[in-house]
Amino acid sequence: MKYISTRGNIAPINFKEAVMMGLATDGGLLLPESIPQVSPETLKEWRTLSYPELAFAVISLYADDIPAADLRGLIDRSYATFSHPEITPLVAVNGVQILELFHGPTLAFKDVALQLLGNLFEYLLKERGEKMNIIGATSGDTGSAAIAGVRGKENINIFILHPHLKTSPIQALQMTTVLDANVHNIAVKGTFDDCQQIVKELFNDLTFKKEYALGAVNSINWARVLAQVVYYFYAWCRLPEGAEVTFAVPTGNFGDIFAGYLAKRMGLPVRKLLLATNENNILSRFVEAGDYSLGQVVQTVSPSMDIQLASNFERYLFYLYGEDPAHVRAAFATLAETGRIPFTQEEMEQVRTEFLSCSVGEEQTLATIASFHKETGYILDPHTAVGVCGALEKVKDGSIPVCLATAHPAKFGDAVQQAISTPTPLPPQLAALEGLPSRCEVMDADRSAVKRFVEEKAGQRH
Template sequence: MKYISTRGNIAPVGFKDAVMMGLATDGGLLLPERFPVIDDGTLSAWRSLPYRELAFQVISRFVDDIPAADLKNLIDKSYDSFAHEEITPVVAKNGVHILELFHGPTLAFKDVALQLLGNLFEYLLKESGRKMNIVGATSGDTGSAAIYGVRGKENINIFILHPYGKTSPIQARQMTTVLDANVFNIAVNGTFDDCQNIVKDLFNDLPFKEQYALGAVNSINWARVLAQVVYYFYAWFRVTDSQESPVVFSVPTGNFGDIFAGYVAKRMGLPIAKLLLATNENNILTRFINDGDYSKGSVVQTVSPSMDIQVASNFERYLYYLFDESPARVRECFSQFAATGRMTFTAEELERVRKDFASRSVNEEETLETIAAFHLETSYILDPHTAVGVKAAQDCAAGSTVVCLATAHPAKFAEAVEKATGNRPPLPGSLEGIEQLPTRCEVMPADRATIQNYVAEKAL
């Protein structure tokens, strides 16, 4: 299996090189040359597999340059840190199925991929004798999951940028209370998009990227998306009893990475009726799907901060397929966006989008009302991101078999839950006492040069 760039200007590379490259050297995103197609017989054989074994079966279809035994060991090791034996259990509540993705060490769905990515990095660096300086941006959950994935590992330093004061307090503390010598937290006076743009600029500076061996943990890294494909299969098996059972997946998303993993699963042959893209007030993706309007706006701060994003970095991967795998069309589209702040699409392209996707934007009032009503009816506590997905499902997928992705534990957003229900959610053991722990973090302006100099100073 080889990997190519959405922008078409690199020679195909293997999986190991794709993991280490992160962002393609031509500025594009890496994708497999083809999607392995899973037939009905294989789906039937996979139905009863436990999560770790299913993960190996899915991921190994995309990896042919790591020995199978090594890959299986990496996967098994990655999920040893999860608190639930099923890794990503599904619970039925009030007519929807909740796919709980928050049983990892930082209580967010990012753990599913970043525990594996951290182990992959360690394995590949040991094999090659190289060192790596990871640079990433986070709107809340990626940062802590990435830090927990590589903290204390040899030959790796990690630099995480987050928007100062714009994550939840728990999210910030999960990052800044990690005091391992290889962890560097940077709080940026700006938005998540500022953080993401700085990271992309650093990766696009090829001499700097090569000199300091930059590695990517954001969902621009293909391994992140690949690991997330697994739980679409796992959830589908838990809520169906035959191959003729299409399912709607409701996915709260801002960066398009999590829902793109669902698109990959659909392309592989998983019977997904529709991917329901749920956004908060930062609704550029909803406007694209419903109105053909992909135009940059201002970031609105909400109670679901991990979705407070305007420019969705993984959207480029989907556009590659929407444009019939034409790198030239992708390059043209992003040149237009850089110049005008918007992209334009044909009527035929938008018709194709709506065959795979539906979308609903859920505002803050609706989010809090959904948390309150769902708790009243079921005693189940939704975090605000999951509530966005549940509300979208209630409005857009009534009568269908629906799986809503629960992307974070409600205790990470205690203030929003308390505002909605009148009570703070109970703290899981991993968060007890976190507010009293010492922290380490550098506050910096949203300035590429300042941050680039800091990375250069602290890099391995």
């Protein structure tokens, strides 16, 4: 299996190289040259597999340059850190299926990919005799999950940028209380988009990228998306044979829902993918009105979705444009110049065969948490509530709505308490964070300042 860039200006590379490259050197995102197809017979066989077995079956289709025994070992080690035997259990509640993706070390869906990616990085760096400096931006959960994936690992430093005072307090503590020598937190005075822009600019500085061996853990890294493809298959395998399914995905960066799109392209029987956003609704505006135009980021009770520029959207556009990298390059040149990407009627008709969409406001999010809890006793975190609200409103075609639960509700305790008037009990690993010493560098949204900090800290450990 070889990988190419959405922008078409790199020679094909193998899986190991794709993991280490992160962002393609031409500024695009990496994708497989072709999408493996899974037959109905194979899908039937997969229904009996455990999560690690299914992860191996899916990932090995894309990672054929890692020996099978080594890949199995990496996968088994990654999911041994999860607290639930099923890794991502499916729970039936009130007419919907909740796919719980929060049983990893940091209680967020990002653990599913980042536990694996941390182990992959360590394995590949040891094989190559190299070191790496990971730089990533987070709106909340990616940072803590990435840190948990690589803390203390050999040959790796990690630098995580998050918007200062714009994550939940617990999300901030999960990052800043990790004091391992290879972990560096940077609180940027600005938005997540500011953080993400700095990271992209550092990766596009090819001299700096090469000199400091930059690596990516954001969902621009292909291995992140690939690991997330697995739980779509796992959820389907836990439903009755022949069931029609619509996946409701709360998303800000388009990575999680793009993994579902890939699963569908591979042959998973998915009726529709429901793209659910909060007030930062550039993606739902795109699906509903063909309007992909940048606006101002609004701060909400679902901060991990407080994003305008969705990194993984470029991967979907590559397929929407018939795998034409010149069209992709032109679209992003237009976006840079005008702040929007226009779409034809034919393109939008194609989009609507694949996606439903909704935008869920603050009051509606809190009301969904409250009503769902009152009716069932089940507590939703505010991001999951956005997806559940969308599913209850939009899935009317008889298919089974599977709602991705992206975080444990205790990670967003203030919002949940606002909705249900009682505090969410803290799991032991979150309760233990209170009062711990923390370390974090607060900086302006200035690429040069971040670059100097990386040079200084990385230089100390070379």
